[in-house]
Amino acid sequence: MPKPTSQRAAEKIAKVAARPNDLVTLWRDVTDVLAEAIPHYWEPCSYSVDPASLLITSHFQENLAEFPPECLTAEYYDDDVNQLADLARSASGITTLHDATRGDPRRSPRWHRNMKLGGDQEMIVALRNRSGEMWGAAALYREPGRPLFTSDEKELLRSLAPHLAEGTRRALLVGAATDPEGLESPGLIILNDRGDVESATPGTDRWLSELPGGDADGAALPPAVLSVATRALRTAKSRDRPGEVALARVLSRGGTWVVLHGANLLSAREHRVAVIIEPAHPARIYPLLMSAYGLTERERDVTRLTLQGFSTAQIADELVVSTHTVQQHLKSIFEKTGVRSRRDLVGKVFFTHYEPRFRDNEERVATQRPILGGPAHR
Structure with a gap:
């Protein structure tokens, strides 16, 4: 009996997402699978976001080299529906423009902008991994006159999201390892099935020397690297865990703390595995906020939660303080950053620190360099 379309799509996406590819390659491969599983107009639009702030760090849509500036401005300054901040806070993690407007999308400025590009319907899913971190979003469109996205199609896309989230995260790590920006950039090692190193990105020797049992020249690989590689190779032989x-x-x-990821190179003739080594919690937004605005540690926490769309009461619950204390912190944050509202604060942080990365990533796509995550170094 042939497998259902949803099961075939899930298995294909899981395999595609597991490959240690750059982000553009990942999304091009994903596009082919989505085209078979969920009929849609033109090409999907994918985004990566910084999980610490939930601000956009890149987009990719075939044949759309530059994301319209007015769309970025609307995303962070306008009052509209179907925005990524709303999606990040939603329990379901998926929304359509027709659902968000109760069947009348003409009320949404977003719909009018989409229509100029030919897209009447819009379905967006949050790319959350199984631990709940959001690493991106994916949007599908349909032209006027087509049937609405069905509940089954929504559920299928939502079921694919954890694989796409892990694939996005891994692709950003691969990009940072192959085009490093600093000492904390990840390292990438390619091993064959005998545990021999075939290649490694610059700077990996530092990571190897930091891990117990390893050394800088690679003569002795750390046991943790070999363990992760062995487990990854073992899963390649299991059809039940694509x-x-x-x-x-x-x-x-x-x-x-350091995190190691082992992923099979499924397209290779021989069994190979890529091991990515990264800091456990880079959290680049925290030193950024401190150096740029001189925020205290508590003010940085309040800012982070504000960027993620938390209300005053939710911030108070999260930080175990009173709402009055949160309001006082916000007042101080507004004074230090030169803004007058929460929305202005989000826009200021995005356009000052994230838009440069966003536009740099567009240039990277054009010049076939890997996309990077997080705010830009300034």
């Missing part, structure tokens, strides 16, 4: 990725969290010699 695309499963091995993970390990290791305390470095310097006392910081």
Whole structure:
């Protein structure tokens, strides 16, 4: 008996997402699968977001080299529906423009902008991994006169989201490893099925020397690297776990936590595995906010939650303080950042620190360089 379309799509997406590819390659491969599973207009639009702030760091849509500036402005300054901030806060993690407007999308400025590009319907899903972190979003469109997206199609796209989230995260790590920006950039090692190193990105030797049992020249690979590689190779032989990725969290010699990811190179003739090594919690937004605005640690926490769309009461619950205390922190934050409202604060942080990365990533796509995540170094 042939497998249902949804099961075939899930297995294909899991395999595609497990490959240690750059983000553009991932999304081009994903596009082919989505075209078979969910009929839609033109091409999907994908976004990566910084999970610390939920602000956009890149977009990719075939044949749309530059994201319209007015759409970015509307995303962070306008009062509308179907925005990524709304999606990030939603329990379901998926929404359509028709549902958000109760069947009358003409009320939404977003719909009018989409119609100029030929898209009447819009369905967006949050790319959350199984631990709940949001790494991006994907949007599908349909032209006027087509049937509305069905509940089955929504559920299928939502079921694919965890695979796409992990694929996006891994692709950003691969991009940072192959085009590093600093000492904290991830390292990438390619091993064959005998555990021999075939290649490694610059700077990986530092990570190897930091892990227990390893050394900088690679003569002795750390046991954690070999363990993750072995587990990843083992999953390649299991048809029941397509695309499963091995993970390990290791305390470095310097006392910081490091995360290792093992992913199979499924397209290779021989069994190979890629091991990505990264800091456990880069959290680049925190030093950014401190250096740019001189925010205190508590003010940084309040800002982070504000960027994620938390209300005053929700921030108070999260930080276990009173709403009055949160309001006082917000007043101080507004004074230090030179804004007058929460929306202005989100827009200021995005257009000052994230839009440069967003536009840099567009240039990277055009010049076939890997997309990077997080705010730009300034």
